[in-house]
Amino acid sequence: MSGDDEKIYHSELLCGRTRYEYETDQYRDQIYHEALVEKEAFRSAIKAFNCDDQQQSSPPESDWDAVLETARKAQVDAEVDAIKGPGGAIRNLTRRLGDAGPAFKAWLQVLPTDSYGSVICGGFNVIIDAAIRHKELCEKVFGALGDIPEVIANAKFSFNEYKSEALYKRVAKLYTVITETLNGILSFYKGRASGRHFRAARNALKALGKGSDYGRAIEAHIDNVKSSADAVKQEAERCLHHRLGEIQATVEYQTLKLACSQRINQNVYASLQYQMKCFELQWRESQAANIALRNEVTCIRRAVTPKPSPRYGPSPRKIGQLLQTSPSIAVQDLGEVLREAQSFPVHLQTQANQFMTSQELQEWLTSPDSSALLAQGSDGDEKISALSFVASLLVQSFQACKDAVPLYFYCALHTDPFHDGLSGAVGMMQQLAAQLLLIEQHDLDLEFIHRKFIQAIDNGDVGALCDLFKGLIQQLPQSTTIFLVVDGMSFYETRDRLKDTCHAMSRLLELVEKAKPVFKFLITSPGASAHVSKGLRPEQVYWLPEIDPEEDEGFSYNVGVFKDQAGVQARTSQMGLMRSDSEWFENP
Numbered sequence: 001m002s003g004d005d006e007k008i009y010h011s012e013l014l015c016g017r018t019r020y021e022y023e024t025d026q027y028r029d030q031i032y033h034e035a036l037v038e039k040e041a042f043r044s045a046i047k048a049f050n051c052d053d054q055q056q057s058s059p060p061e062s063d064w065d066a067v068l069e070t071a072r073k074a075q076v077d078a079e080v081d082a083i084k085g086p087g088g089a090i091r092n093l094t095r096r097l098g099d100a101g102p103a104f105k106a107w108l109q110v111l112p113t114d115s116y117g118s119v120i121c122g123g124f125n126v127i128i129d130a131a132i133r134h135k136e137l138c139e140k141v142f143g144a145l146g147d148i149p150e151v152i153a154n155a156k157f158s159f160n161e162y163k164s165e166a167l168y169k170r171v172a173k174l175y176t177v178i179t180e181t182l183n184g185i186l187s188f189y190k191g192r193a194s195g196r197h198f199r200a201a202r203n204a205l206k207a208l209g210k211g212s213d214y215g216r217a218i219e220a221h222i223d224n225v226k227s228s229a230d231a232v233k234q235e236a237e238r239c240l241h242h243r244l245g246e247i248q249a250t251v252e253y254q255t256l257k258l259a260c261s262q263r264i265n266q267n268v269y270a271s272l273q274y275q276m277k278c279f280e281l282q283w284r285e286s287q288a289a290n291i292a293l294r295n296e297v298t299c300i301r302r303a304v305t306p307k308p309s310p311r312y313g314p315s316p317r318k319i320g321q322l323l324q325t326s327p328s329i330a331v332q333d334l335g336e337v338l339r340e341a342q343s344f345p346v347h348l349q350t351q352a353n354q355f356m357t358s359q360e361l362q363e364w365l366t367s368p369d370s371s372a373l374l375a376q377g378s379d380g381d382e383k384i385s386a387l388s389f390v391a392s393l394l395v396q397s398f399q400a401c402k403d404a405v406p407l408y409f410y411c412a413l414h415t416d417p418f419h420d421g422l423s424g425a426v427g428m429m430q431q432l433a434a435q436l437l438l439i440e441q442h443d444l445d446l447e448f449i450h451r452k453f454i455q456a457i458d459n460g461d462v463g464a465l466c467d468l469f470k471g472l473i474q475q476l477p478q479s480t481t482i483f484l485v486v487d488g489m490s491f492y493e494t495r496d497r498l499k500d501t502c503h504a505m506s507r508l509l510e511l512v513e514k515a516k517p518v519f520k521f522l523i524t525s526p527g528a529s530a531h532v533s534k535g536l537r538p539e540q541v542y543w544l545p546e547i548d549p550e551e552d553e554g555f556s557y558n559v560g561v562f563k564d565q566a567g568v569q570a571r572t573s574q575m576g577l578m579r580s581d582s583e584w585f586e587n588p
Helices: 025-031 033-052 064-080 084-108 114-134 138-155 165-190 197-209 211-304 316-323 328-341 346-356 359-366 386-399 424-437 451-458 462-473 498-514 559-569
Strands: 371-376 404-410 481-487 518-525 541-543
Touching: 025 165, 033 114, 033 165, 064 084, 064 114, 084 114, 084 138, 114 138, 114 165, 138 165, 138 211, 165 211, 316 424, 316 451, 328 386, 328 404, 328 424, 346 386, 359 371, 359 518, 371 498, 386 404, 386 481, 386 518, 404 424, 424 462, 424 498, 451 462, 462 498, 481 498, 498 518
Parallel strands: 371 518, 371 541, 404 481, 481 518
Antiparallel strands: none
16 A cells, blocks of 8 residues: 555455454555555556646545535536537536535545545546536536446445455445546546647547447446446345344353353252341441442542643644654754854844844843844845854853743745745744743643644644644743744745745734733844834834944843843743753654
8 A cells, every 4th residue: 555545544444354454554455456556556546647638637536525515616607608418418427426425435445545435435436527628528427427426325235243355345346337438538538638739639539439349338438437336235235234243142141141040040049148238247347348448549549640631732743753853953053043143243242232222122132022123234145143142142042041931933044945844934933832842840632623623733734833833832831931043034934935925924023912922022133124023013123223334333232141131031930841852843
């Protein structure tokens, strides 16, 4: 099986396991080998069809709800365009798919993994779209598509916890026949794909001449589906009878065993009556003592055993692996900035002095409420600027304070989209969320992360990553102070990164206004910010003054004093240390 399918079996195959189902998963893979080969061939056919047809964009995998939505959309389009023939056929198809859908979805759950059913549903979507656009054999194709789930529904399979080897083989055969049917239909429309004009015209002429042959071939495929479905039904009923026979044999055995026990009891009953009367008083006294002792033990156990809090969401380790980054990268970036600052030219030293002593920075540090500050230069393009150095000093001071939660990211150090997985706003949000997951002494509740949410995070969706960051922030105690430092923002305001950057920064600025813990947000930019600055008020923007070369004075401000004062001025409260263990973020 493919990497996505490996060892991820449906619960239908795992509950009530019998002697056959205790066989190895590898043996089950052998049973479904032919079905797996046909599934992968059909998936490849869909991808090839999408490449040939420039108007086709349906993915090779989908679900049944998406199939119903595709049919409904095709019906609406046919009614709007007043297409008589296909319009009636698509209405009939929509009704049949809706009626037989529950039974068909139940049958899909008997297959080993979700990917088997998703490929069939993806084929339905592609064929419906192709048939409504090309119109040849439209009614015949829509009739066949409606027949497939209807055949499954009419078969009325009765699956129970006992499933024989023959049943698995017949289910695999039915899946193979269905994918072959859909692949045969798709091959008819492949000749009409609009991607390569000369070959498309030639294949269209060939397919048009074979239209009646395709119609008969479709009917033959549907007959094969019916035959395979009947075979599955017969074997399922045989398994049911087998299970009923086992139950009946068990009942008969228990009945015989009970009769034997009754005879024994009758023989010993008379002799036991006397002993029972003798021990009755002693038993009552012992019972009372046991009850008292049990109650005492129960009270002690309740007192010393903490009640476990139920958790239904994914583990922090799982989310850490999906983020595909490690907080140790931020530590390396911080060290690189501090090393580079040791060789700063004089004018950058002077700029650092001016920002460290600015009133805006002091007010941002000492304010008891959430606040945001953008510090920017006019035309600077340094990857590690004077503002980067001051931001690093602030991070160091916050890290030394046990009551603060510092989060930080250096945009200018992650700008290569080909060799750096953290390039852009998506990488920034992944790194910030990874840092949050390392908070110790705080039991994170990840119940809000559902299955689609996990998929969006895995796909690098910036909106989902912002939602994850917000969900983690909201779980921190209200007495917490969070310091978020994002340096070099102007490097992410390029055309290819602008959309994600603006979305991520607007979501972070929302936390300044709405987050329950105190949320202090510092943004630095060596050049003027053309877009992010629009989301802040004028008093939240600090412009780094231009430096006169004749007045350059270098570092005249005591860096150690600045770090100590920053730590004292920061509003902090009860918050845990940061966990140094990075194993959550290692790929499995």
